[in-house]
Amino acid sequence: MTSVVIVGSGFTGFECARNLAKKLRRQDADVDISIISPVDYMLYTPLLPDVAGGLVDARFVAIPLANTLRGVQAIRGRVDGVDFDARTVTYVDPEQRARVLPWDRLVLTPGSVTRLFDVPGLAEHARGLKSTAEALYLRDHVLEQLELADVDDDQGRAAARRTIVVVGASYSGTELAVQLRALADAAAKSMSFAPEDVKFLLLDMADQVMPEVGDKLGAAAQRVLKSRGIEVRLGVTLKEVHAEHVVLSDGSLVRTHTVAWVTGVTGAPLIEQLGLPTEKGRLKVTTELEVPGYPGVFGAGDAAAVPDVTQPGKITPPTAQHATRQGKVLARNVAASLGIGKAKTYKHRNMGLVVDLGPRYAVANPLNVQLSGFPAKVVTRAYHIYAIPRFVNRWAVALAYLTDVFFERSVVSFGLSSSEDARFSASEGIPMPRAD
Ligand SMILES: Cc1cc2nc3c(=O)[nH]c(=O)nc-3n(C[C@H](O)[C@H](O)[C@H](O)COP(=O)(O)OP(=O)(O)OC[C@H]3O[C@@H](n4cnc5c(N)ncnc54)[C@H](O)[C@@H]3O)c2cc1C
Structure with missing residues (x-):
């Protein structure tokens, strides 16, 4: 069976998984979708200041993967390596055990982390x-x-x-x-x-x-x-x-x-570990969200330097607005790579x-x-x-x-x-x- 592995359950990975599962269900396609993330939810980060201020409960801004991603297997773990020849990812589960997962299509959406500077303390x-x-x-x-x-x-x-x-x-x-x-x-x-x-x-x-x-x-x-x-x-x-x-x-x-x-933020540490070409700490991808030179490998969201076709020469900023829309385009383009539908270029003007x-x-x-x-x-x-x-x-x-x-x-x-x-x-x- 063909398998799609999505790394990260943020805005991009979540939208990609949800839309891809829907598309494949409609076609009755024999494809396994897995989403690997250290957490079992998608975090609605724009409301984190409300959580810090005691206005909104933390559970309210966490969207559980378990009952929202129908037809997707959610796996708890942090990916720490990818073998692009053998087509496997390695990850560490919550009990610190090293695990391996094979893939035919890999979607890299591990997002971003806080940008730290060399400030003592x-x-x-x-x-x-x-x-x-x-x-x-x-x-x-x-x-x-x-x-x-x-x-x-x-x-x-x-x-x-x-x-x-x-x-x-x-x-x-x-x-x-x-x-x-x-x-x-x-x-x-x-x-x-x-x-x-x-x-x-x-x-x-x-x-x-x-x-x-x-x-x-x-x-x-x-x-x-x-x-x-x-x-x-x-x-x-x-x-x-x-x-x-x-x-x-x-x-x-x-x-x-x-x-x-x-x-501010910078690309997730995994991106640097993979040794793939980057721009400003983010994974280089094409306008169709594919990693150039690595067929079947996709990337988007905060982790990727997605070309902004509305402003040539620029990359899209790390916002939820782009991440969500890129997740949907990823779903479409991954499905196209499996012979379902046609791929499309990512294009979105800031709203x-x-x-x-x-x-x-x-x-x-x-x-x-x-x-x-x-x-x-x-x-x-x-x-x-x-x-x-x-x-x-x-x-x-x-x-x-x-x-x-x-x-x-x-x-x-x-x-x-x-x-x-x-x-x-x-x-x-x-x-x-x-x-x-
Ligand atoms: C406080 C705050 C407020 C914000 N407010 C807004 C706003 O109002 N409007 C707006 O447009 N944007 C906002 N943003 C930006 C927005 O949150 C990001 O652009 C968006 O989350 C990016 O989505 P993503 O899926 O690329 O990454 P993320 O949402 O960062 O998700 C990445 C996912 O990957 C997982 N992951 C990381 N490393 C690994 C690994 N090695 N293996 C497996 N999984 C991994 C993470 O656990 C997470 O689930 C805000 C951000 C913050 C922090």
Whole structure:
């Protein structure tokens, strides 16, 4: 029997598996589809800031593979090698056993991981926002620090516990800062301290907040951040990270126990391991999402440098919008390689972005229409509820949003994700050659 192996269950792998299974079912084709991933779900990452802010439960943003991918075998494991001659992948299962799987068509969609820089102490003391472990850790850690600050006799240390540094003022870092702010405000109300005692610092090397949404909406976002008590420092990043303070690139020292690093992504480590040609750390593929010179091997999503045919010479940015659409084209082109239908070129124009900026505010530019404030908030929430690929999850997220309209956020930390679980190495699988 012919077998298709899909590596990674993110937006791209999930859409590819779902659409391919549907196409093959219709043709009654004798093809096995497997999807290998370290997790048994597809993570709806755009709502991770909401998880970190305690607004939405982590389960609501995880789409289970088990009952959504009919006709696809989901395998838990992390792929660590591909033999292109023997046509096999090797992977390590959750019990650390090495396993081998043969393939006739291979789809490489392992996504991306947080881009780390050589900043001393970064991997040890900072945490990212790419996984549920990281989002849950940030929520719990912020609350724990606020609770500890409440009973700390040392004024300086209490202030450090109440200082949160977020690095990266693109849309995900900005969304994280506003959601953590809303969580801290809820904690202040429940625990009876002044919300302004909690200081937020949002840093970025760029000279603008959220360059993705343009000057006008970026400026609007910056005003909202200021009104929410989030200090934005541009042209600055981290020079050193320590357990109880950071040193910024301008030489200033900030006492803090919480550093979130959300400065962008790079291709999954697997891509480099494979030794295939790359561009900017992403797998080189054709406009039909095939790896050149490797018949039957496909790639797309954040892990791949997909040529943007709408802007010759450029590659598509790492967004869910592209990843989802590329997953569908992958399904079509893999099916075509099996003799079902015709392959097509990937072509998609950017449809705009929606950015949730916390209570009653958002900015959005759907189809280039610039929106801010409450109308953007409605569009943003409606978009996410529509885009989540499973009814039960949509329902649960919608209810969480409704609950937030009428009630205060719950100020509870379960401690299910420890500081160790949320390390870049443990939660994202980034190899750490040194002390991490
Ligand atoms: C906090 C945050 C907010 C975002 N918000 C938005 C937004 O609002 N709009 C938007 O368009 N985009 C957004 N993005 C970007 C979007 O999440 C990505 O572009 C999208 O997830 C890419 O999909 P993907 O399938 O290529 O990769 P991923 O979603 O990263 O999925 C990769 C999958 O591969 C698995 N994997 C990794 N390595 C291996 C391996 N070796 N073996 C097997 N499996 C492996 C992973 O576990 C995962 O299941 C956001 C991202 C983040 C982190």
